Amino acid sequence: MMFLLAVLCVFYIWSPSTLTGGLGSTPNTIPRKTVPISSNGGRLFREEGVWNYTIMLLREDLNMLILGARETIFALDLDDITVKKAMNDCKNYIRILHKRNDDRMYVCGTKAFIPTCDYMSYADGNLTLEGKQEDGKGKCPFDPSQRYTSEMVDGVLYSATSLNFRGSEPVMMRSSEESIRTEFSSTWLNEPNFIHMAHIREGKSNPEGDDDKLYLFFSETAVEYDSYTKMDVSRVARVCKGDLGGQRTLQRKWTSFLKARLDCPVPNNNLPLLVQDVFHLCPSDWTTCVFYAVFTPQLDSSQYSAVCAYKIEDIKTVFSKGKFKASVTVETSFVKWVMYSADVPDPRPGACIDNHAREMGFTKSLDLPDKTLQFIKDKPLMDQAVKASGEKPLLVKRGAAFTRIVVATATALDRTSHQVMFIGTKSGSVLKAVNYNSEMAIMEEIQLFGPSEPVKILRLSNTKLYVGSDVGVVQLSINECGRYHTCLDCVLARDPYCGWDLNADQCSTINSTHRTSTVIQNLSYGNASRCPQIEDSKSVSVSFFHGNTVTLWCQPYSNLAQVQWQLNGRPIKASNTFQILSDSLMIFNATADASGYYTCSSVERNYQTQHVAYDLKMWSASGTTALLHNVKEKENTLVAMVVLLSLILAMLVIWNLYKGHFPLPFCHRRVKDMENRCEQSLYENQLPEHKIASSTVNLNSNNNHVNDQRYSSSRERDRLSTTVGSSGQITLKYIDDESEI
Ligand SMILES: *[C@@H]1O[C@H](CO)[C@@H](O)[C@H](O)[C@H]1NC(C)=O
């Protein structure tokens, strides 16, 4: 039998806590749960003296995560990244890691401002570089802090970075025998910041015989606005995979480079937001592809970040059907970009070689007429912008800027599919969010790194998320249903991965064997009416001295819940005496009036849960307590020691009772089998002055009374044990006695 005893002392230290609710946030952008670093359940990998864990390659075929950091490459176990399988001190700032078809990997690094590439393979516990020392110019940046992007398609590298050290020669290029690049022209790329590249295989199944495409996302200085100050815009550009350049015009340059503005409209934002990362998801064939992009403001004065989604069909329509922009010179020197409304040559400038071009006798880009090529050389910019799906962002949130995004597909209990977004932030956390019929539900904000360690890379495997930063990498499960502790918590979270399993009495990861009759999940509405009724929690006894500041903890499981405190059944209002914080109630200068029965409940979406109840009593002036009362209140440590001693005494008494050395006045069974009520009366009768001891037995019973109060009480226990001797607001110390003293 286990005795869980608590000693309670009250201290005077005032520690500021966050006030309930977010300032200036709309309710649907507050993450429902905040998961602190201490309980995020993640696995952390970091190596002493190694920084910048910002490049990752998932090798599911080897069950490995290849991780590039500054001067080192690691091969980690994909299931547990704390297990290091191999390491290579390449003395090179790794920027590019791709898998080739031949099982080897292609690696590039900045190598002290001489970008260099090599081939690497993994065998028998070694990561081996072949020492090829290929020129990395145009593939990999010179300066590791510059944004760049690359993609490997059928063993050929497509990259977007700068060709020179100063960063003044930005290019998007293909490095192969038919190497090809963009023009050095501000009409093509104007001080760009490259973000993401994606290869979309549409060649195989396109009815018009169109080619595969490479989409490039970036931001650059705008040319199309009449603005006196420099202004940046977000862009999407695309080239055709089969492009070989032109014969005379655009020799060894893309003949298919088209770009358009990417809109992500956020109300009350004058300057366009800039794209920071893009993830594409193609649920089935290429026509279903959607690009998810995170945006942040270009001036720090606005704190809104946004997520916008773009359907591939919408992007394609702008490029294949939209009008072009052309520059006109007004008043001798000023150049203005306007819609080009005259006829466009045929084949259409920028189009890939498709059935229409083939019918005209053009089978490769080298055949294209100069008229078409000259047009695209001068006018690669589309007049129309690509609009976000639904013409508005999926999510707009104030607070820490978004840095990265990945999106997973979850199959719900009713077999519907849902896109789950994982968004990295500048403050080292990851948000998990789903959009239900254009209503955003942010399930959690999971804190992973210190507040000044931005998330720099996110990668997704089937069930895991890998998050990299300058200081380390964390592996998380994407379906951590155990974090939802009660049926209400589980169902109101609207997490498509999780449902309340009535048989198992827990929040479980949805699998194909689950039935709607035994598992509760309601994603669209968060209707939890099928959840079993919850019994109110038993009360915890707390005693205090006259004039103390008392803190009663109550941590609702959701940030969206409204906390309600009651004293003897009447709601408590904030006053000089009571202060209601998001995780506690503080009672200042407590007097006898503060004694009574306190309950803390929370209401979320009209569902009420009682989390905890306290029986608050002032120490009476009799017996041992009278003695204690004489001790100066400031000498709390002494008080604590005295209380501890009395408790040890109490435990000795219990021990003796348990061993049957004393007869039991009320309970005629062995203490071992006694019910809590019985224990309590035992305490009250044998040791009337030790109210605290009885209270702890209550708490114990609470903890063992698992079903509904599991969360609040276990959370309570975490808190209590962590506050011991540190913050000192309240000190509850459990003595976990298995059998002997
Ligand atoms: C792997 O590295 C170890 C130690 O450097 C070496 O003894 C071993 O031969 C290597 N294995 C292979 C296959 O290269």
Ligand SMILES: *[C@@H]1O[C@H](CO)[C@@H](O)[C@H](O)[C@H]1NC(C)=O
């Ligand atoms: C690499 O990490 C260090 C340490 O956190 C940081 O100061 C530096 O800015 C990082 N370098 C880049 C290019 O991000």
Ligand SMILES: *[C@@H]1O[C@H](CO)[C@@H](O)[C@H](O)[C@H]1NC(C)=O
């Ligand atoms: C589905 O979940 C239940 C309980 O949560 C478990 O017993 C069962 O093994 C799971 N089935 C599969 C196929 O994973």
Ligand SMILES: *[C@@H]1O[C@H](CO)[C@@H](O)[C@H](O)[C@H]1NC(C)=O
């Ligand atoms: C979810 O709740 C809504 C509204 O209360 C209800 O109409 C719907 O049937 C529920 N769905 C499931 C799967 O229980």
Ligand SMILES: *[C@@H]1O[C@H](CO)[C@@H](O)[C@H](O)[C@H]1NC(C)=O
């Ligand atoms: C929740 O669903 C039940 C049926 O399962 C329905 O009777 C009830 O009205 C719904 N509640 C809300 C708030 O939609």
Ligand SMILES: *[C@@H]1O[C@H](CO)[C@@H](O)[C@H](O)[C@H]1NC(C)=O
């Ligand atoms: C507590 O009460 C005493 C007198 O009863 C008063 O002097 C003191 O200012 C009060 N402290 C607070 C924090 O209200």
